[in-house]
Amino acid sequence: MILLPCAWCGLRDAAEFQHVGEIVARPDPRTATPARWRAYLYLRANRCGWTAETWYHRMGCRRFVKVERHTETNEVRPVSGGAPGAVG
């Protein structure tokens, strides 16, 4: 079982969460070109190693959490500032 550190609920079973994905900076919709916007929608780093990502505590507090996960070993470590307002 993989445990994820929820900033509000503590360590919880990863099955309670929905994986939202790696954190990608959202371009300003007023100035982004279509190419820039589609890059934001589709392109991912897909790293094999430590990745900062967002999870949604769907069956818990229903808030978004930032964590760092090693995508090859699935080790997880909390992110500083992973709590309030952390919507990826």
Place this chain on the structure above:
Amino acid sequence: MKASYDVVIVGGGVHGLAAAYYLAANHGITDVAVLDKGYLGSGGSGRNTAILRSNYLTPEGVRFYDRSIKLYQRLAAELDFNVMFSQRGHLTLAHSDASLRTMRWRAEVNKIEGVDSEVIGPAEIKRLVPFLDVSPAARYPVLGALWHPPGGIIRHDAVVWGYARAAAGLGVHLHQNTEVTGIDVVGGQVRGVRTSQGDIATRVVLNATAGWCSLISDMAGVAMPVQTFPLQAAVTEPVKPFLSTVIVSGTLHVYVSQTDRGELVFGASVDPFTSYSMRGSLEFIEGLAGHVLELMPALTKVRVLRQWAGLCDMTPDFSPIMGRTPVDGFLTDVGWGTYGFKAGPVSGEAMAECIASGRTPEIIAAFGLDRFAEGALVGEKGAAAVGH
């Protein structure tokens, strides 16, 4: 290993080996190296559930996979290697009005493209698979199914070995335990590949590495719309033959077939989060067993022998990324997600033509990397997401 090759193919699975074989057999290009960081067929080619079908949703997808089935049908004769292709028929179950509607849509697209595919009702399903629970009392009652007689199963390792032997016989070099560590690009043109066994000069590199494809593309500076997810599968002890078709249930996230040895092979949808880990999970096998028993309650005493995982390179539209990239000489045959094995022959044939002619063949024209920048996606989720 030579210091230079005309073409270097990264990835010694069915896609890379088929591309090497068709380069040599169809185009006379034999100065080709296939590199694999493990052994041949150690990735998705040896980890899939060996199901073949062509009943996709988009006309582009149907035409493409239908060509693959036709190549598979004569593969044993062409390679002189028994690949044990059994066209036993493929059933995709519908448990809701919505999925029945999608299946009718798929059946009509399939028929227009000349692919044998039709929607059948519970009575006909029961006749084909007597052990299946089609009663209205089931938790997810079976309302109908998409019946696809040309679909079936094949010996996936034999496909890999057959292509490898035939390619090697035509002069292709196969290098196992050779990991690519870098790709040299000068002025927007590929010049060479760095590997754990030494450097190779080349002007053409084909990336055929499935779950690891974005790591290889990164080396050439080509960004990919790909996320890598594990997909788990399991196999039971052998039992008497009782299941003569492939059964897929999208609602229950499971597909089942019985091998020639009598083992039941189960597959599922991808894991719920991205990872390069190939460890199995208890959550998976618990869920899978439950779903299989909802379909066939008689299997309660059957024991699971083992479970495993493979890596799937998922794209946003569930279609592959094939052809040329902004870097000259760097081509991709990736984005194969959960449906790469069944596309091996046609992909190899098309990529070989693409490399030999320098033009993108019509059959893969819709699958270019540039479609994401243009928003011209080829949505196959309705037919590819779980059903295999």
